[in-house]
Amino acid sequence: xxxxxxxxxxxxxxxxxxxxxxxxxxxxxxxxxxxxxxxxxxxxxxxxxxxxxxxxxxxxxxxxxxxxxxxxxxxxxxxxxxxxxxxxxxxxxxxxxxxxxxxxxxxxxxxxxxxxxxxxxxxxxxxxxxxxxxxxxxxxxxxxxxxxxxxxxxxxxxxxxxxxxxxxxxxxxxxxxxxxxxxxxxxxxxxxxxxxxxxxxxxxxxxxxxxxxxxxxxxxxxxxxxxxxxxxxxxxxxxxxxxxxxxxxxxxxxxxxxxxxxxxxxxxxxxxxxxxxxxxxxxxxxxxxxxxxxxxxxxxxxxxxxxxxxxxxxxxxxxxxxxxxxxxxxxxxxxxxxxxxxxxxxxxxxxxxxxxxxxxxxxxxxx
Amino acid sequence: xxxxxxxxxxxxxxxxxxxxxxxxxxxxxxxxxxxxxxxxxxxxxxxxxxxxxxxxxxxxxxxxxxxxxxxxxxxxxxxxxxxxxxxxxxxxxxxxxxxxxxxxxxxxxxxxxxxxxxxxxxxxxxxxxxxxxxxxxxxxxxxxxxxxxxxxxxxxxxxxxxxxxxxxxxxxxxxxxxxxxxxxxxxxxxxxxxxxxxxxxxxxxxxxxxxxxxxxxxxxxxxxxxxxxxxxxxxxxxxxxxxxxxxxxxxxxxxxxxxxxxxxxxxxxxxxxxxxxxxxxxxxxxxxxxxxxxxxxxxxxxxxxxxxxxxxxxxxxxxxxxxxxxxxxxxxxxxxxxxxxxxxxxxxxxxxxxxxxxxxxxxxxxxxxxxxxxxxxxxxxxxxxxxxxxxxxxxxxxxxxxxxxxxxxxxxxxxxxxxxxxxxxxxxxxxxxxxxxxxxxxxxxxxxxxxxxxxxxxxxxxxxxxxxxxxxxxxxxxxxxxxxxxxxxxxxxxxxxxxxxxxxxxxxxxxxxxxxxxxxxxxxxxxxxxxxxxx
Numbered sequence: 092x093x094x095x096x097x098x099x100x101x102x103x104x105x106x107x108x109x110x111x112x113x114x115x116x117x118x119x120x121x122x123x124x125x126x127x128x129x130x131x132x133x134x135x136x137x138x139x140x141x142x143x144x145x146x147x148x149x150x151x152x153x154x155x156x157x158x159x160x161x162x163x164x165x166x167x168x169x170x171x172x173x174x175x176x177x178x179x180x181x182x183x184x185x186x187x188x189x190x191x192x193x194x195x196x197x198x199x200x201x202x203x204x205x206x207x208x209x210x211x212x213x214x215x216x217x218x219x220x221x222x223x224x225x226x227x228x229x230x231x232x233x234x235x236x237x238x239x240x241x242x243x244x245x246x247x248x249x250x251x252x253x254x255x256x257x258x259x260x261x262x263x264x265x266x267x268x269x270x271x272x273x274x275x276x277x278x279x280x281x282x283x284x285x286x287x288x289x290x291x292x293x294x295x296x297x298x299x300x301x302x303x304x305x306x307x308x309x310x311x312x313x314x315x316x317x318x319x320x321x322x323x324x325x326x327x328x329x330x331x332x333x334x335x336x337x338x339x340x341x342x343x344x345x346x347x348x349x350x351x352x353x354x355x356x357x358x359x360x361x362x363x364x365x366x367x368x369x370x371x372x373x374x375x376x377x378x379x380x381x382x383x384x385x386x387x388x389x390x391x392x393x394x395x396x397x398x399x400x401x402x403x404x405x406x407x408x409x410x411x412x413x414x415x416x417x418x419x420x421x422x423x424x425x426x427x428x429x430x431x432x433x434x435x436x437x438x439x440x441x442x443x444x445x446x447x448x449x450x451x452x453x454x455x456x457x458x
Numbered sequence: 459x460x461x462x463x464x465x466x467x468x469x470x471x472x473x474x475x476x477x478x479x480x481x482x483x484x485x486x487x488x489x490x491x492x493x494x495x496x497x498x499x500x501x502x503x504x505x506x507x508x509x510x511x512x513x514x515x516x517x518x519x520x521x522x523x524x525x526x527x528x529x530x531x532x533x534x535x536x537x538x539x540x541x542x543x544x545x546x547x548x549x550x551x552x553x554x555x556x557x558x559x560x561x562x563x564x565x566x567x568x569x570x571x572x573x574x575x576x577x578x579x580x581x582x583x584x585x586x587x588x589x590x591x592x593x594x595x596x597x598x599x600x601x602x603x604x605x606x607x608x609x610x611x612x613x614x615x616x617x618x619x620x621x622x623x624x625x626x627x628x629x630x631x632x633x634x635x636x637x638x639x640x641x642x643x644x645x646x647x648x649x650x651x652x653x654x655x656x657x658x659x660x661x662x663x664x665x666x667x668x669x670x671x672x673x674x675x676x677x678x679x680x681x682x683x684x685x686x687x688x689x690x691x692x693x694x695x696x697x698x699x700x701x702x703x704x705x706x707x708x709x710x711x712x713x714x715x716x717x718x719x720x721x722x723x724x725x726x727x728x729x730x731x732x733x734x735x736x737x738x739x740x741x742x743x744x745x746x747x748x749x750x751x752x753x754x755x756x757x758x759x760x761x762x763x764x765x766x767x768x769x770x771x772x773x774x775x776x777x778x779x780x781x782x783x784x785x786x787x788x789x790x791x792x793x794x795x796x797x798x799x800x801x802x803x804x805x806x807x808x809x810x811x812x813x814x815x816x817x818x819x820x821x822x823x824x825x826x827x828x829x830x831x832x833x834x835x836x837x838x839x840x841x842x843x844x845x846x847x848x849x850x851x852x853x854x855x856x857x858x859x860x861x862x863x864x865x866x867x868x869x870x871x872x873x874x875x876x877x878x879x880x881x882x883x884x885x886x887x888x889x890x891x892x893x894x895x896x897x898x899x900x901x902x903x904x905x906x907x908x909x910x911x912x913x914x915x916x917x918x919x920x921x922x923x924x925x926x927x928x929x930x931x932x933x934x935x936x937x938x939x940x941x942x943x944x945x946x947x948x949x950x951x952x953x954x955x956x957x958x959x960x961x962x963x964x965x966x967x968x969x970x971x972x973x974x975x976x977x978x979x980x981x982x983x984x985x986x987x988x989x990x991x992x993x
Contacts, residue, residue: 160794237982242729242793246929253926254971257964383798416809423802427795
């Protein structure tokens with residue numbers, strides 16, 4: 092039965108967890124916008140968490156709904172990040188005239204000419220979207236066309252991001268090599284130290300997260316989302332019913348890549364640096380870990396996972412950084428063994444399930 | 459530059475005075491040696507020319523005089539030249555003791571010093587007591603062979619008793635003949651040098667292109683060109699062999715790292731992201747065995763690589779079994795979750811090792827049986843440490859093949875790989891088979907770590923350097939067949955090594971990845987896909 096049009100938005104908020112997360116995003120937005128007592132550091136953390144949550148939502152689209160695990164989403168995040176880096180450098184040079192360090196250590200006399208147009212924000216945004224779309228389309232098309240999926244797809248995407256990291260570590264590649272890009276002075280002509288810039292960036296990230304959440308949720312409860320879930324659960328049957336699953340998978344893959352690139356675009360101005368370390372396979376794996384810990388296939392789980400894991404990471408890196416890998420691996424193993432669909436299942440857990448692993452496996456959860 | 463012009467000048471001097479100074483006149487030479495810089499040059503030249511026909515006694519005297527001049531033991535007094543030694547002064551001509559008072563020691567000029575050193579080495583070659591001593595003298599002469607009369611080496615070879623040294627002397631003589639004024643001799647020498655075909659020979663013959671004769675004498679030019687081409691061909695061949703050999707050793711490591719992955723993947727559809735850490739643990743266990751041997755039986759320490767084989771296999775296989783039983787087994791229907799869980803295991807293992815042992819590279823003893831190598835031809839050296847890895851991988855391949863094809867466990871593994879449900883129906887304990895196979899795969903990774911420790915740096919992060927490459931091998935080779943894994947490792951290993959010197963290591967990785975993606979367009983399930991319906 093197709094629900095009447097009017098109830099569409101209401102249906103999107105049917106899921107209580109989703110509504111909760113959406114409300115929390117709104118609340119954070121309001122807090123950053125209206126509460127002057129929030130320190131700049133906190134605002135910055137909130138902004139970064141929003142970017143990570145956005146990145147996790149991107150991965151959840153492809154992994155949670157389409158059942159395709161990408162261990163290379165750092166690549167698209169980095170595309171957005173590097174475009175943001177180039178935009179901010181062009182910007183800073185144009186408004187302050189200060190020569191950034193990258194010109195010096197790359198042995199240039201000025202920023203490359205072809206970066207020039209990126210000084211305009213709309214062109215930079217367009218470039219980030221276009222490049223991430225093109226890269227994901229090319230890679231997705233060759234992979235899905237030959238029906239590479241499952242574990243194969245996961246490790247090939249991992250190899251992809253690894254190779255990209257090696258490339259960007261080289262100085263000859265032309266994007267700052269090992270040092271990456273840093274020393275951004277201004278954004279939209281306003282110096283970064285100006286009060287309100289951090290708030291603006293956090294608000295932009297939170298806004299992007301909220302819009303993406305609602306938009307993706309609407310998309311996923313609609314026809315497209317149901318077809319995706321069907322592809323995940325029984326691709327052969329869907330194909331024999333006459334659906335071209337290649338198009339479905341390609342569409343969600345490219346959408347996911349573009350969202351990841353936007354997350355990167357928003358992230359870099361907040362941390363003030365982009366370097367090849369965002370391309371390390373570990374970071375891309377961590378994105379999958381956020382989704383796994385939060386719970387897949389519900390968008391809200393991705394946000395919860397990203398926020399919880401990164402909040403622990405931030406607080407530990409201030410006090411006991413060497414403890415972090417142990418906590419992370421323990422979290423992953425715990426979730427994998429006891430909460431197959433992440434922390435969203437915490438309410439359904441019973442002690443008896445310890446002896447019957449997999450009992451929590453929900454019917455609609457991807458493998 | 460100045461050295462070359464010096465040699466040229468020297469050559470001229472020797473050639474000019476060669477025939478005139480055939481007789482060996484000790485008194486005249488000793489007098490010349492006291493005659494200032496020009497006199498010393500004359501003395502050196504006279505000795506060099508005289509050494510061709512000199513008796514053993516004359517040669518010994520030459521050693522004494524040239525040595526004295528070099529070590530500032532030569533004294534020129536009113537009573538003629540003297541050689542001052544720690545036990546007293548002797549007359550420079552007769553070597554009989556004299557009173558060593560008075561006189562000055564002439565200083566060897568920069569120009570004369572190499573002349574005297576050459577003369578001393580040449581004389582030592584003719585009169586040295588042991589073959590070692592003469593061999594060392596010959597080695598010293600090798601670079602300056604041109605400053606001696608060409609006939610000198612033929613004469614020296616005639617009187618040489620040691621057969622190996624005789625051949626070497628002739629070889630050096632041939633090289634000296636390159637500078638002979640006699641054109642047929644020069645050409646013969648070029649051909650002789652071209653026969654050794656290493657990089658040094660190439661520079662030597664190639665250097666003759668700047669010789670005036672290269673432009674004027676067509677026969678000489680032909681010989682030089684032919685020599686350069688011939689050495690070039692051999693060098694190209696030996697370079698190709700070197701590349702192939704390095705690729706083979708890299709492929710061996712890749713094979714051992716990925717054989718276990720492929721078996722596990724074929725059997726359970728699970729990729730073990732902790733495979734790299736099993737490699738690392740293998741290397742650390744080998745280190746522990748080495749240290750234990752050092753403490754318990756220091757005389758046997760060279761054999762730690764062999765002694766560690768069973769220990770490494772048992773320890774890493776045990777850890778593998780434990781990981782399977784506690785984690786992987788519980789995630790059967792969820793291969794992607796297994797991927798994350800094994801990644802967590804790898805993170806845990808790396809950090810445990812980092813905390814327990816530290817991040818520094820481990821120091822391994824290099825046993826005598828894997829140090830050095832053998833120069834086979836041109837520049838192609840078979841190094842024993844790489845050969846060890848290759849042989850080790852070949853033996854591992856043979857044993858793994860045997861286990862899979864000829865033992866009950868192998869039969870079970872193959873049965874479960876082909877059809878898990880049916881294998882279970884006929885009474886195979888599939889979970890047990892999984893556990894054993896996981897252990898086997900982890901043990902193989904541990905052995906890869908053992909084979910790595912003489913070649914690579916061993917530290918907690920070492921596993922991550924191999925893991926992406928070995929995944930690519932598994933993707934390329936397809937699952938469940940050892941042959942696919944072996945061929946894919948060879949392919950990835952060779953292509954990496956082949957591209958690396960041309961475009962760099964990063965480009966090699968990029969190209970290999972692109973090739974694999976392209977290859978998957980053609981065969982999505984790897985080289986050796988199991989025939990059947992596509993899933």
